[in-house]
Amino acid sequence: MSKMPTIKDVAEYAGVSVGTVSRVLSGEAAVKPVLREKVSAAISALGYRPNVTARALRTSKTDVIGLVVPDITNPFFAQLAASVERAALECGHSLMLASSHDDREAEQSHVFAFLDRSVRGIIVVASSDGSGLPLEGAVPIISLDRRFGSFPLVSTNHAQAAALIADHLYGLGHRHIAYIAGPPDTEAGRMRKEGFVSRIDLFGKTGEAVELEIAYGKFDYESGEKVARDLLSRPPQGRPTAIAAASDQQAIGALRAARDLKIDVPRKLSVTGFDDISLANLVVPRLTTIRQPADTLARRAVSLLLEEPPGTGDEMIDGSLIVRGSSGPCAQPRVAGHKN
Amino acid sequence: MSKMPTIKDVAEYAGVSVGTVSRVLSGEAAVKPVLREKVSAAISALGYRPNVTARALRTSKTDVIGLVVPDITNPFFAQLAASVERAALECGHSLMLASSHDDREAEQSHVFAFLDRSVRGIIVVASSDGSGLPLEGAVPIISLDRRFGSFPLVSTNHAQAAALIADHLYGLGHRHIAYIAGPPDTEAGRMRKEGFVSRIDLFGKTGEAVELEIAYGKFDYESGEKVARDLLSRPPQGRPTAIAAASDQQAIGALRAARDLKIDVPRKLSVTGFDDISLANLVVPRLTTIRQPADTLARRAVSLLLEEPPGTGDEMIDGSLIVRGSSGPCAQPRVAGHKN
DNA sequence: CTGAAAGCGCTTACAG
DNA sequence: CTGAAAGCGCTTACAG
Numbered sequence: 001m002s003k004m005p006t007i008k009d010v011a012e013y014a015g016v017s018v019g020t021v022s023r024v025l026s027g028e029a030a031v032k033p034v035l036r037e038k039v040s041a042a043i044s045a046l047g048y049r050p051n052v053t054a055r056a057l058r059t060s061k062t063d064v065i066g067l068v069v070p071d072i073t074n075p076f077f078a079q080l081a082a083s084v085e086r087a088a089l090e091c092g093h094s095l096m097l098a099s100s101h102d103d104r105e106a107e108q109s110h111v112f113a114f115l116d117r118s119v120r121g122i123i124v125v126a127s128s129d130g131s132g133l134p135l136e137g138a139v140p141i142i143s144l145d146r147r148f149g150s151f152p153l154v155s156t157n158h159a160q161a162a163a164l165i166a167d168h169l170y171g172l173g174h175r176h177i178a179y180i181a182g183p184p185d186t187e188a189g190r191m192r193k194e195g196f197v198s199r200i201d202l203f204g205k206t207g208e209a210v211e212l213e214i215a216y217g218k219f220d221y222e223s224g225e226k227v228a229r230d231l232l233s234r235p236p237q238g239r240p241t242a243i244a245a246a247s248d249q250q251a252i253g254a255l256r257a258a259r260d261l262k263i264d265v266p267r268k269l270s271v272t273g274f275d276d277i278s279l280a281n282l283v284v285p286r287l288t289t290i291r292q293p294a295d296t297l298a299r300r301a302v303s304l305l306l307e308e309p310p311g312t313g314d315e316m317i318d319g320s321l322i323v324r325g326s327s328g329p330c331a332q333p334r335v336a337g338h339k340n
Numbered sequence: 341m342s343k344m345p346t347i348k349d350v351a352e353y354a355g356v357s358v359g360t361v362s363r364v365l366s367g368e369a370a371v372k373p374v375l376r377e378k379v380s381a382a383i384s385a386l387g388y389r390p391n392v393t394a395r396a397l398r399t400s401k402t403d404v405i406g407l408v409v410p411d412i413t414n415p416f417f418a419q420l421a422a423s424v425e426r427a428a429l430e431c432g433h434s435l436m437l438a439s440s441h442d443d444r445e446a447e448q449s450h451v452f453a454f455l456d457r458s459v460r461g462i463i464v465v466a467s468s469d470g471s472g473l474p475l476e477g478a479v480p481i482i483s484l485d486r487r488f489g490s491f492p493l494v495s496t497n498h499a500q501a502a503a504l505i506a507d508h509l510y511g512l513g514h515r516h517i518a519y520i521a522g523p524p525d526t527e528a529g530r531m532r533k534e535g536f537v538s539r540i541d542l543f544g545k546t547g548e549a550v551e552l553e554i555a556y557g558k559f560d561y562e563s564g565e566k567v568a569r570d571l572l573s574r575p576p577q578g579r580p581t582a583i584a585a586a587s588d589q590q591a592i593g594a595l596r597a598a599r600d601l602k603i604d605v606p607r608k609l610s611v612t613g614f615d616d617i618s619l620a621n622l623v624v625p626r627l628t629t630i631r632q633p634a635d636t637l638a639r640r641a642v643s644l645l646l647e648e649p650p651g652t653g654d655e656m657i658d659g660s661l662i663v664r665g666s667s668g669p670c671a672q673p674r675v676a677g678h679k680n
Numbered sequence: 681c682t683g684a685a686a687g688c689g690c691t692t693a694c695a696g
Numbered sequence: 697c698t699g700a701a702a703g704c705g706c707t708t709a710c711a712g
Contacts, residue, residue, distance in 0.1 A: 017700075058690045
């Protein structure tokens, strides 16, 4: 087997024309059973496998989906990638993966590289809000989780989900809350913050006022740790009783800062995340967070891509609140003697 | 631009033959400067980009590397994937990614799928020791981290690295150690265990004897937590003073078990991992572990793949010990009053 | 140094 | 229902 057999070899072996072989391969056109048999026999006798490249050239259709993520090392993106791969596989497609390392140029060049390979479609988890990419519809493009250019976005309903956290914390009695926001140049960062803030504002109007501090950071561990450290190195009375973070990684960083500062979570401080990465359930205490429906998101993105014609509208999928050990009732500092 | 321009369009625009265009594209053959200019001008005027598929069909060479990992959601594999992607990019190649979900059949079918796409080469992080794949050299295949079939393996020198941990723990005075091994059907699992055990045995002969318990598990969090829980729910005197795990994830699971059982790490128990995933530096306490040189591993794997002829021998790369807070001196239980 | 032509392995109208 | 033939967009001997 020094050379792979081609459709021509199969045709000769079976004593038919290549067209006929092609037809039984596609299964579309009707072929007389006798010939069909012969062809099938030839195929397995020779161990023939169609040349995907040739097929792609001829039909200018491939079965690969390109995915670009900011950083595959980020657990949430890894989860997303895994889900996209699975969804693609279910639809008989393969995955090409590229990391943009949060670099806009890399992101663009990866998209172009995918275009050059005439992939079936491209899903991009943008590194930051992309601006005017001069890309018209040769190949469908869908934004996942974070908007890329002006392409349709499939994402968690960040605002709705963030409001869930606000409800939770308010319900627990917290009236001094810090929110660690994500980068304001990401739609997810903005929407989560806005959802959270506007819910808290609403409480201010209809219930008890809440003192809300907002700090900005990146979505990673280090940012969360750093911001939380600043927030928490104040005397107890001036400290927030709850920190809501825009990502699990930030929240886990915050947890670490709290531990370093010997602040008991959840007794003295509640901490919440966003994403429900698998780690969230493993840290101590386990993290209260928002579950992003990675699987559903991925599946929808792939569907939109593959639809004929490709989906064109945004889709928002609700997140759900996962209550675990890192959040608890506010330690009512007004009662004397209960203070730290 | 409803249709992508082809090499033919460029040729017409520049007033030359397609052969000439192809030659300036490849940069190999000599082309008279005047024509070269014209062609370049035409290319940018039309926004021409070569059709990768056609080129692949013609040359039967592509610039994509296939990577199959057991689970992209596992932080170490994610790191490996990121490194492979980077290394591939540096060599002008793209990455196709597939997850085997630790399923041998899926693994095989992904390899075949890559073969069908006539990728330039395939790197596989095996889910378990693959056996006789009937794959001869159409396309180079390299095993990374865990051996696939009988293909050349690039991996950390697991035995050497595990011995480093043994040295560390022994040096700290631990004489009752538990080792949480990885699955014995993985080469990495076996070699790490063997490296660890034989080093401890050596101590037994040349120094003080060490009581060594060995438990088996998968490489994941849950396994580590479960095994450690069993190990640690014994009275303090019968407990190991150190747990060496075959992966960071196991170790982090063990950390969690220790915390649940209120066993102070590192005061009463030392815990070590293997991999140095980014999380290792974020758990509390930070995890002492072995750094696997993911970047070097990936780069070597890609190099072997791309060499002409492809590399054929195994390569072992030394790991390094990273000492952090989860390991410390043994709490000499022999001194009365110091006991728990 | 350059053009005309063959061919990579398929699919798909076009006749019959 | 089936075969002969064109053509997808390239690269590369082959002449000149």
